[in-house]
Structure formats: structure tokens, C-alpha cells
Amino acid sequence: MSDFAYQKCIDPRCGSTFDLLEVLSRCPKCGSLLDAEYEWDRLDVPGSLAWFEERWAGRRNPLDLSGVWRFRELLPFAHEPAVLTIGEGQTLLRRADRLAPDIGLAPGSLFLQFEGLNPSGSFKDNGMTAAFTHARMAGAARAACASTGNTSASLACFAAASGLLEPIIFIGSGKIAYGKLSQALDFGGKTVQINGDFDDAMARVQEACKETGMYLMNSLNPFRLEGQKAIMFRVLEGLGWEPPDWIVVPGGNLGNSSAFGKAFIELHRLGLIKRVPRIAIINSTGADTLTRLVNDEGLAWNGGNVDDAIIERFYAKMDTAGRRANTIASAIEINRPVNLKKALRTLDFTRGVVRAVPDEAILDAKALVGRSGIGCEPASAASVAGTQLLREEGLIGKSDRVVCILTGHQLKDPDATVWYHSLPLDEMRGKLAKYGVKNAAHQNRPVPAANDLDSILKAI
Numbered sequence: 001m002s003d004f005a006y007q008k009c010i011d012p013r014c015g016s017t018f019d020l021l022e023v024l025s026r027c028p029k030c031g032s033l034l035d036a037e038y039e040w041d042r043l044d045v046p047g048s049l050a051w052f053e054e055r056w057a058g059r060r061n062p063l064d065l066s067g068v069w070r071f072r073e074l075l076p077f078a079h080e081p082a083v084l085t086i087g088e089g090q091t092l093l094r095r096a097d098r099l100a101p102d103i104g105l106a107p108g109s110l111f112l113q114f115e116g117l118n119p120s121g122s123f124k125d126n127g128m129t130a131a132f133t134h135a136r137m138a139g140a141a142r143a144a145c146a147s148t149g150n151t152s153a154s155l156a157c158f159a160a161a162s163g164l165l166e167p168i169i170f171i172g173s174g175k176i177a178y179g180k181l182s183q184a185l186d187f188g189g190k191t192v193q194i195n196g197d198f199d200d201a202m203a204r205v206q207e208a209c210k211e212t213g214m215y216l217m218n219s220l221n222p223f224r225l226e227g228q229k230a231i232m233f234r235v236l237e238g239l240g241w242e243p244p245d246w247i248v249v250p251g252g253n254l255g256n257s258s259a260f261g262k263a264f265i266e267l268h269r270l271g272l273i274k275r276v277p278r279i280a281i282i283n284s285t286g287a288d289t290l291t292r293l294v295n296d297e298g299l300a301w302n303g304g305n306v307d308d309a310i311i312e313r314f315y316a317k318m319d320t321a322g323r324r325a326n327t328i329a330s331a332i333e334i335n336r337p338v339n340l341k342k343a344l345r346t347l348d349f350t351r352g353v354v355r356a357v358p359d360e361a362i363l364d365a366k367a368l369v370g371r372s373g374i375g376c377e378p379a380s381a382a383s384v385a386g387t388q389l390l391r392e393e394g395l396i397g398k399s400d401r402v403v404c405i406l407t408g409h410q411l412k413d414p415d416a417t418v419w420y421h422s423l424p425l426d427e428m429r430g431k432l433a434k435y436g437v438k439n440a441a442h443q444n445r446p447v448p449a450a451n452d453l454d455s456i457l458k459a460i
Ligand SMILES: *Cc1c(COP(=O)(O)O)cnc(C)c1O
Pocket: 122, 123, 124, 150, 151, 219, 250, 251, 252, 253, 254, 255, 256, 257, 331, 332, 377, 379, 380, 407, 408, 409
């Protein structure tokens, strides 16, 4: 398949192309981002999305069982023998009738795409299977990533399952949720704790990869994003191939938002969908670079001619003010999102919007998601809090069909959940003061009881 795949710089002022098997994380000519590109006209692409349902009968083939590779004609870069699959992407689109009224939507309007069901517990596995496959095709020996936690868990998981690449993980020394750190260590990843935050770790890992030729597994890697397109294919599948009105996704390094936009650009170009959903990207107010750049500074895709001066000015101001990303939603605690320009392309193509929601709203939304029977981590709930905000603004209509992406599993970050639910309010405020969390609207505190039946019966 890969004879018709190559890499291409996304900046039309450059537009350089590179061989599929070159290991690059940015355009060597201009430093911009790279896409995986295809000569679609020369490829055999199914005439309708419903064609993919044939694969449901072929579940003995591991590629057909994978929620990524059963759509392989839509990410046609892989040499099939090189594919590494561990059952990623067997996730569900769930109709959320209990949650819908809580956030102002009519029953039947809200759907949750629960990516916590992946082998390592987050959506990152969708991208990792694809990048890992490309790394094998390119003959890489070591792979590295910077991570707020889930990328490292995923990389270490794929590496351990295959024994194929040595995983080197860069984390900041501040926050990493315990569930995620424990995974990286348990899966045997070599973990380097850098004295800095995620943005620092991201900068250092790129330098280290450049210096040593290690294969970079962050979402700068265009092949990771190819795998993450499959999340949208499955959402469409879950809706009988009828695009929803809105896709709402948390925004961190903006890999998902970028991948989703690319998926819709390609599906539309291939004639496989007629209507394109609008994409809403949700930041935390504690890490809101995209929101500020787009809504306040007027930054836009502009046909690919992104005004770099706006970005540079913004980052310079951020550095002068000493502003660092700070949110309880650690997976989106990122102030220099590497996929910024691709996310602008997504916003442009999908008539998308960007919003920031405070951490208190994120934790409240997470508790509501929990009560509806799905366990997600804080960053994931930003999508639900963002939907609620866009309902209040009236941009999302009461009966619009909305899909929230729940990016990671509840057990990734048990501390946040336990603090929110179990602490007396003043103690909770103390713990969460630096995130501006003052209340816990949906708190569910354990009730103390003496060790005798009478007290227990009184308590329940
Ligand atoms: C990585 C991650 C995000 C952020 O996704 P981006 O693609 O970097 O924007 C959000 N939620 C969870 C749980 C994650 O692991």
C-alpha cells in the first residue's frame, strides 16, 4: 500500500515532500509540521463507509479486530507485516441519555466516545499503533516521547508487548498522575524525570531525538495522527455513518483535534461524507494558549499562511510574564501545543470553535460523567464542561447531535477524584487552591460510621 504514501510539509509556502520512510518530526526545509499524504487516485479506496462493516465478520484477523486497522484503506501507509496491534481502538460510542439533561441537551442528542477502553487506558493507543508501525518500517531501534503521562504509558505498553523498540520516556518533575506513572514503570519504560514541566520535556526530547536519531513518538509524528483519525471513523460508525453536528474534544498538544480535522478533510475529499461536523476544542483556563490565540489574537489558518508573528509575540509575552500551564487536568497542561497550526486547519475546515473552561467546571463535569456510569480522567471531562458552556452560549442547540470525546480512563488519576469527592470542603479548597477550585457541586463524601450495626444502619 505504501507505494502511494509520502510525507508533506503543511505550509503551502514550502510544500516540500519527503519519502515515507524518512524519520522526520518537522519539515527539514522550513521547520513546519508534516502530514502523511497519499496519492488517493492511485489507491483502491472503498466507495462507501458502510463497506467497512464487512470487516466485522473477519475478527480472527488481528488487523480486522483493531479499531484502527480495520479502516486501513483510510490510512494506507503501512506495510501489513510491520503492523503492531494490541487490540487498540475497541472502544464504544455510548448514547448518554442520563447525562444529556444535566448539560442542557435533549435525550438522544449526546454521545460519549469512551477512549478509556483502550489497552493502556487512553486514546493514545490509536496513534501509537500507527507510529510504532512506521517506526518498524523505518528500522528504528529506540523510541522516545515527552509525556504528561498517557503517551508514555502507551509507548511503554506497545514496546513491552512487542519487545521491539526500547522506550525512553521524558517526564516533567511536577505533576504526573500516579496511574500513568505506574504504567510506564510497570511496562519497563526507561523513564527520565526532567527538572521542568511538560513544555520543557517536549523541547528536550526533540533535541535528544535530533542528536541520537531516536524515533519520536509524540504527536508531532504525522503517523500517530493517522492512527488517531480512526477515532472519527468509529464515531461515524457508531452513528450509522451519519455525521453528528458537533465533535467536542479536549485540547492539549492538539494532536487529536489535528487528526480529526484531517480525517474529515480526507473523507470529504473522497466523497465518503457529505456533511462535516463542527469541531469544538476545549482548553482548561489554566492552559489556554489556543483559546487566547484564536479568540483574542485573531490567529487563523488563512489558507496555510499562518501569521507566525502573532504566535511569536504571544509566546514572548507568556515567557516575560513567567506564565506556566497550570491545571488539575494534567493531560492538557500544555502551553506550547506542538500541533497548533494543524489545529488551526481543523478549525478552518470544520467551522470549529475554541473555548476554555475552569478546573472547577471540569471536575463537576467529571462527576456527572461518573454518575452516568462512565469513568474518565479530568482532562477528558473538559469536553463535557465545554459542551455545557457552548449550550449556555446557545451555539450548540438543545437537540444538536453532540459527540464528546472521553480521552482517558478514570483510574489514571485517582487522586483528583478522591480529593474532589471525599475531602471536607475547606480541605479540598486547600488541596485544589492553585487550580481555583472552590466548590464541588456533585461531591459524594463517604459517611463515617462506628463499627456496629446500629450506627451503620443509621448511616445508609
Ligand atoms: C493526551 C491527552 C489529551 C490531550 O490530547 P491532545 O491530542 O494532545 O490535544 C487529553 N486527554 C487525555 C486523557 C490525554 O491523554
